[in-house]
Amino acid sequence: xxxxxxxxxxxxxxxxxxxxxxxxxxxxxxxxxxxxxxxxxxxxxxxxxxxxxxxxxxxxxxxxxxxxxxxxxxxxxxxxxxxxxxxxxxxxxxxxxxxxxxxxxxxxxxxxxxxxxxxxxxxxxxxxxxxxxxxxxxxxxxxxxxxxxxxxxxxxxxxxxxxxxxxxxxxxxxxxxxxxxxxxxxxxxxxxxxxxxxxxxxxxxxxxxxxxxxxxxxxxxxxxxxxxxxxxxxxxxxxxxxxxxxxxxxxxxxxxxxxxxxxxxxxxxxxxxxxxxxxxxxxxxxxxxxxxxxxxxxxxxxxxxxxxxxxxxxxxxxxxxxxxxxxxxxxxxxxxxxxxxxxxxxxxxxxxxxxxxxxxxxxxxxxxxxxxxxxxxxxxxxxxxxxxxxxxxxxxxxxxxxxxxxxxxxxxxxxxxxxxxxxxxxxxxxxxxxxxxxxxxxxxxxxxx
Ligand SMILES: Cc1cc2nc3c(=O)[nH]c(=O)nc-3n(C[C@H](O)[C@H](O)[C@H](O)COP(=O)(O)OP(=O)(O)OC[C@H]3O[C@@H](n4cnc5c(N)ncnc54)[C@H](O)[C@@H]3O)c2cc1C
Numbered sequence: 001x002x003x004x005x006x007x008x009x010x011x012x013x014x015x016x017x018x019x020x021x022x023x024x025x026x027x028x029x030x031x032x033x034x035x036x037x038x039x040x041x042x043x044x045x046x047x048x049x050x051x052x053x054x055x056x057x058x059x060x061x062x063x064x065x066x067x068x069x070x071x072x073x074x075x076x077x078x079x080x081x082x083x084x085x086x087x088x089x090x091x092x093x094x095x096x097x098x099x100x101x102x103x104x105x106x107x108x109x110x111x112x113x114x115x116x117x118x119x120x121x122x123x124x125x126x127x128x129x130x131x132x133x134x135x136x137x138x139x140x141x142x143x144x145x146x147x148x149x150x151x152x153x154x155x156x157x158x159x160x161x162x163x164x165x166x167x168x169x170x171x172x173x174x175x176x177x178x179x180x181x182x183x184x185x186x187x188x189x190x191x192x193x194x195x196x197x198x199x200x201x202x203x204x205x206x207x208x209x210x211x212x213x214x215x216x217x218x219x220x221x222x223x224x225x226x227x228x229x230x231x232x233x234x235x236x237x238x239x240x241x242x243x244x245x246x247x248x249x250x251x252x253x254x255x256x257x258x259x260x261x262x263x264x265x266x267x268x269x270x271x272x273x274x275x276x277x278x279x280x281x282x283x284x285x286x287x288x289x290x291x292x293x294x295x296x297x298x299x300x301x302x303x304x305x306x307x308x309x310x311x312x313x314x315x316x317x318x319x320x321x322x323x324x325x326x327x328x329x330x331x332x333x334x335x336x337x338x339x340x341x342x343x344x345x346x347x348x349x350x351x352x353x354x355x356x357x358x359x360x361x362x363x364x365x366x367x368x369x370x371x372x373x374x375x376x377x378x379x380x381x382x383x384x385x386x387x388x389x390x391x392x393x394x395x396x397x398x399x400x401x402x403x404x405x406x407x408x409x410x411x412x413x414x415x416x417x418x419x420x421x422x423x424x425x426x427x428x429x430x431x432x433x434x435x436x437x438x439x440x441x442x443x444x445x446x447x448x449x
Pocket of ligand 1: 128
């Protein structure tokens with residue numbers, strides 16, 4: 001059965017040159033890059049805070065895979081990390097030897113100030129699920145608010161929703177999950193625990209890493225009593241207050257990140273897994289007898305979702321060949337990380353399985369990199385829309401590397417700079433002068449050939 005929704009007249013509440021939808025890593029990169037080109041920028045975010053998965057899913061150790069490699073962060077991400085460090089140091093982590101970690105709580109506050117300073121107009125509690133299109137251009141996006149639908153008019157729009165919600169509303173084709181069955185990586189709800197005996201977990205080697213090993217042994221010996229299939233246990237900061245700022249464990253499989261019924265199942269299933277993990281830790285881990293659950297992340301987090309069809313689809317083969325693009329906008333270390341979409345834990349983590357034989361984890365190798373072309377940020381059909389972050393045009397395996405938080409901020413930065421340049425020169429984003437765009441990005445701290 002279908003029902004027809006009556007047409008409505010909607011207030012145009014605001015107008016921006018560049019309108020960014022989604023305040024996660026990609027959206028932040030996009031908004032700041034465009035504002036620095038002198039545009040009036042508005043950033044719409046459905047939640048009450050910025051940061052995307054970093055804050056909403058407690059993904060605080062964004063770049064653990066760069067630790068002890070030849071690579072450093074670049075561009076706006078690098079700046080944010082440095083400025084955050086100036087204010088909040090290493091976020092109370094007692095493990096000074098560990099990679100940098102944000103505190104998701106301090107980062108929320110930091111980002112409020114940072115975006116204000118960059119003159120980005122932020123609108124929180126602004127869920128976008130519709131657009132008004134004329135002549136193949138988005139004229140307005142529609143926010144669903146408690147005051148009913150509201151329109152925001154824009155010169156150019158950047159979809160940084162992670163799920164490609166704006167592009168979907170505009171009717172742009174997309175792919176999702178694995179080719180054969182559409183399965184995405186599992187959804188995860190992280191948790192924070194308090195009451196850890198800090199003494200027992202202090203010092204080197206990293207005791208939380210040893211906990212991961214014990215967990216794996218117990219799991220394989222069948223003594224954890226846990227019903228979730230996941231076998232690893234990445235952990236976040238350990239603070240003098242006896243907090244472990246996150247445990248990244250629960251995995252709900254077979255969830256479509258855009259389907260409310262699946263999301264409901266995923267949230268509830270993950271909370272059950274969290275309670276089971278809590279019981280296991282309390283009973284089996286020395287130094288955790290007195291723990292309590294301090295918080296459960298506000299929302300289930302996803303590593304992949306819709307991938308919007310663009311003028312170029314980045315593939316695993318491009319990455320493996322380090323294919324060079326004239327319109328390169330980011331160079332990123334080659335790393336793949338895909339949790340098994342079907343929960344199959346048998347694989348060895350190699351690329352060969354293609355996401356069908358267990359997980360993929362291919363760490364950074366020496367100086368091996370790959371290029372991301374600007375065209376993978378340009379959706380087909382609509383002239384003034386760009387996408388950034390994990391929903392850009394890519395195959396499923398390529399997505400498992402471009403989804404890295406600092407890579408998402410780089411594609412965001414390129415989308416923001418591209419949109420601003422297009423408006424300045426009176427072009428569509430697909431017709432921008434590429435060497436000029438690359439030069440802007442270099443000036444903003446991005447390493448390009
Ligand atoms: C548990 C977990 C662990 C992970 N671990 C790592 C890791 O260690 N390192 C790493 O690099 N990556 C990791 N990732 C992946 C990484 O978090 C994501 O790929 C990355 O955050 C994607 O950035 P994004 O900006 O594209 O999307 P998101 O971070 O999802 O941000 C999208 C933003 O848009 C907002 N939004 C969504 N829809 C709308 C809408 N319709 N209207 C308005 N706003 C909207 C959201 O609220 C959110 O703020 C992990 C992910 C998860 C879930």
